[in-house]
Amino acid sequence: MDMYERKIGDVILALDNISLSFGALKVLDDISFDVRQGEIRSIIGPNGAGKSSMLNVINGFYHPQQGSITFRGEKRKEMDVHKAAASGIARTFQNIALFKGMSTLDNIMTGRNLKMKCNIFQQAWYWGKAQKEEIEHRQKVEEIIDFLEIQNIRKTPVGRLPYGFQKRVELGRALAAEPEILLLDEPMAGMNVEEKEDMSRFILDINDEFGTTIILIEHDMGVVMDLSDRVVVLDYGRQLADGSPDEVRSNQTVIDAYLGVSH
């Protein structure tokens, strides 16, 4: 692919001095970083570093005891998962969380749920407005199916699909919400090289085609360094470094942590 100038905008999400504990266990300790509009931002760190907790804080599932989150210039107050989703944050999970008995199409359709305006009675009647709305949503879902090249599994129950495809369907469902920020929790875990290449391609394409800001957790360092604009490094809840892939790569503290120097 040719290099081109990417449009990276202002800060869309700022996390300041976030601390999160469960009882005596400090999971996140005074973490601060920001995310700019349109960038691919990665969070890396060894197991138990607090990466998934960080995502859970961002999408409102965990409530930090300290610190503030500013999303689109507004300081976030009470937050829950539903509100986060409605405000334009969608995510995928480390362990696939799809409806196994439902088809690919229906799974992705559930991602449109928040966009549906008709109530359950109108939908049951399926006439006029409800029908029109359904067709519009189906159109959007079909565009995603086309984008992710999963036409051949449109009607296959998700439980019967191989792992790599399930991951893709999950990504599709997150995309169906047309999110402003997409949180990806280890999208390439357990994949072979070819599947990883495909997934990387999709992540870049999503970022490029839809301008979606992406926050990525990933263990494969090669992938992280290739895809990311900026990387934040966590270790045991502490923030070790923050910067461009090159800066992070040459940071002595990071090297020590990754090479296993005793703490």
Add this chain to the structure above:
Amino acid sequence: MSDKTLNTFPRLLASHAKLLPDHVAMREKELGIWQSWTWSQAAKEVQALAGGLAALGLKRGEKLAIIGDNRPRLYWGMTAAQTLGAIPVPLYQDSIADEMAYILDNADVKIALVEDQEQVDKLLEIRDRCPQIEHIIFDDPRGLRHYDQPFLHNFEDIQHQGQEFNQQNVDYLNKETRQSDGDEISIILYTSGTTGNPKGVVLTNDNVIITARNGIIREGLTAYEEVLAYLPMAWVGDNLFSYAQSLVVGFCVSCPESASTVTTDLREIGPTYYFAPPRVYENILTQVMIRMEDAGKIKRSMFHYFMEHARKTGVKILNGDKVSAKDSLIYKLGGFLVYGPLKDALGLGRIKLAYTAGEAIGPEIFEFYRSLGINIKQLYGQTECMVFLCVQPDGEVFADTVGTPAIDVEIKIDDNGEILYRSPGVFHSYYKNPEATASTKTPDGWVLTGDAGFFDEHNGHLKIIDRAKDVGKLNDGTMFAPKYIENKLKFFSFIKEAVLFGNERDHSCAFINIDLEAVGNWAERRNLAYSGYIDLAGQDEVYTLIKECVEKVNKDLSQDGRLGGSQMHRFLILHKELDADDGELTRTRKVRRNFVEERYQDLIHALYSDMNECHVKTQVVFEDGHTGILEADVKISDAEHFSVDHLTAVSEV
């Protein structure tokens, strides 16, 4: 529609747009919904594109390359080029960049019309080797937004420019269409060739259109046929069935959503006219059998009962022979309970005519489809004559012949057993290759097929033995026809590919590729664990399985006087599947014998020694063009062979 003045494709298109304006010409599944274009809409699309190509400077006699999956816009690209008197050159879309560079350069391609980013990237990679390419037009803009090369154009932009061009130059397209004639070059199709570089087969409008029309007349096809265009556009068969014949008689062609959805699309479209190479029919049958084994007991016994009945009576009924009232009644019941639903599930429920060609088809496979009432027939032909040489007439269909000569085709067999023909489809020349043309076409218009064959004395049908140059002799003088034996091996569902050696040797030996799906399923049922092809191929149980197949073929051969001496003495199962990306197969999946022989010298040496195992290192090319090394210990097995006169084993094992 046998008007002789309709001797070019633009004229045919214009005639349909006038006479069948609202008849659907083309369909494509887009975002899950079938979109269709009528003949009058198709004509408008073609005109806009032709104008755009003219605006880009494409002139009479210049070449337009077409690269991609079967897409309406790419088919329109062919007619648009022909409207200007330019020549379309379709290329295999899965070719790697290097292979494309040769053809693009050899054909002097000026503009390339491609499907998507994948193809654009390939062309950009080889651009400095094909400097004569002035413009690239792409159909699907996805991923191409940041490509700012001035010579890259979006299909829709070109059509807009074309509409403007057509407004400013009102009579330009008509004038160009009027200038074209039947003897003008219509298309260049590159044959993948089992040896050397691909050759560009130059075909005139008359070659293509007369042959296509003769095929339609012989089979009684109409404008109401349905065809699914799913085979590579660069292949002569697709050009005939999905392009030429559609334009000649006006039937509708549907393009699948993607290569991976063909089975679903087939079911939705339900074609009436269908072509598939034997391996497609084989795959479908294998899948049916695997799924039936997993079905419930009642369904399974019903399936087996009625299939047994179909085997006895179905073919007779299809051939129009008399069967007893009881048999006919049971067959009708079977049609309702089994055959109908099965054909429907396969998308073959409406088939009037299905062809198979390219390779020999296994008799069981052939009979399976015919017994279901699917009129599948064999066809023999080549690119050099626009496909049709021989076709099986209705009611005279046999598994081991390719039928009688098609309309206007003369066939003769020369003293060496090689098949020669003369027909209206005989190609103009090989592009820029007069030597090859001269060695293939005799001065009085006969074309050498390179195939060895003979006419069956009983029914007058042509039988093909092998490629003439591949027919050799063992050291003891026995005739050695490798393909004949390879086909016998490949009729076993466990064997996907086989390569035989024996010319100028004491006896014959074989390389085998197992069929991963069939053998994998077989292994699973026996609780044999395996991690992939290479692991499965090396297992002793699999060797025993394949040995049985080889020995059955040997036994079969021992009863065939002429070929009895070429029974296989030893064989091995190759550690990798033969692959076109590695150059071992052509793009149409034919084995490149010499290449394989050279590449696996060590293995062949081991076959003809008394070694039981051989260590090999093989370089392989992955889909993205990267290379890697594959290492394996390949086992070699002996096979029992039989005396030709009386069936007693004479093996040394």
